[in-house]
Amino acid sequence: MLDTISPDVLLRQAIGALLLPPLNGLLLLLLAYWLRRYRPLGARVLTGAAVLLLYLQSTPWLAMQLNGALEQFSVPALAEVRRSGAIVVLGAGKRPAPEYAANVPGADSFGRLRYAVYLSRASGVPLLLSGGSPVGGEAEALVMARALQQDYGITPRWLEGASDTTGDNARLSAALLRQAGISRITLVTQAWHMARALPLFREQGLQVLPAPTGFTRYDGVPAQQWLPSGRAMQEVHQAQREWLGRCYFQLRNMVGAGK
Numbered sequence: 001m002l003d004t005i006s007p008d009v010l011l012r013q014a015i016g017a018l019l020l021p022p023l024n025g026l027l028l029l030l031l032a033y034w035l036r037r038y039r040p041l042g043a044r045v046l047t048g049a050a051v052l053l054l055y056l057q058s059t060p061w062l063a064m065q066l067n068g069a070l071e072q073f074s075v076p077a078l079a080e081v082r083r084s085g086a087i088v089v090l091g092a093g094k095r096p097a098p099e100y101a102a103n104v105p106g107a108d109s110f111g112r113l114r115y116a117v118y119l120s121r122a123s124g125v126p127l128l129l130s131g132g133s134p135v136g137g138e139a140e141a142l143v144m145a146r147a148l149q150q151d152y153g154i155t156p157r158w159l160e161g162a163s164d165t166t167g168d169n170a171r172l173s174a175a176l177l178r179q180a181g182i183s184r185i186t187l188v189t190q191a192w193h194m195a196r197a198l199p200l201f202r203e204q205g206l207q208v209l210p211a212p213t214g215f216t217r218y219d220g221v222p223a224q225q226w227l228p229s230g231r232a233m234q235e236v237h238q239a240q241r242e243w244l245g246r247c248y249f250q251l252r253n254m255v256g257a258g259k
Helices: 007-019 023-035 040-056 060-070 107-123 140-152 166-179 191-202 222-226 230-258
Strands: 086-090 094-097 102-105 127-130 158-160 184-190 207-213
Touching: 007 023, 007 230, 023 040, 060 191, 060 222, 060 230, 086 107, 086 166, 086 191, 102 107, 102 140, 107 140, 107 184, 107 207, 127 140, 127 166, 140 158, 158 166, 166 191, 184 191, 191 207, 191 230
Parallel strands: 086 127, 086 184, 127 158, 184 207
Antiparallel strands: 094 102
């Protein structure tokens, strides 16, 4: 797979692994261990900070704080969706499934597909699936299309399977839609991802109705928000990655504007 993965994607994954949980906290612990002989007080402070960081990054409280700041859009009314010419669904990964002897959409992709099916059936608006193969192998759009047909008996009208990034999703999907004379779409992606995806599609000259899904929510009493869990750490990881991505693109745009 390494011979087909995008070098840019591989580099971003490597940098993200260093800056995101759990490795960011573990690296602080390693630094504290190295400092213990030279700066014992500093090493103890750094150890405490690392343990606190790892704990907070595994709590539902922090997951909801970080993702809540990203989830800026509410769900659309069906009457608005009906005015669209297409419902565009962005891919969110795939995974090998030995039980099916094939790749299947990842959990986020499945969630997006399910919501898109609900909107399409309620509105009659056709689907466009967008997702390439940034980590190599089969394009995400093809994997989603197969699941869509097998699970829901629906065939998407358009497939875009060459994109590696959200910007590619927007550019290549817009090209397909222009050929069909469509300029108004409903965009389905994760609630935390919508604020970044929406302007990229609008930059392509499309009128975009946001249709977010996968909101970060927890049941139970408030005290449970401070109990660590693997799910919470995953959601913190995803939110921090999104915030880092925003910072990266802002810096890149600033550097580009200064040239």
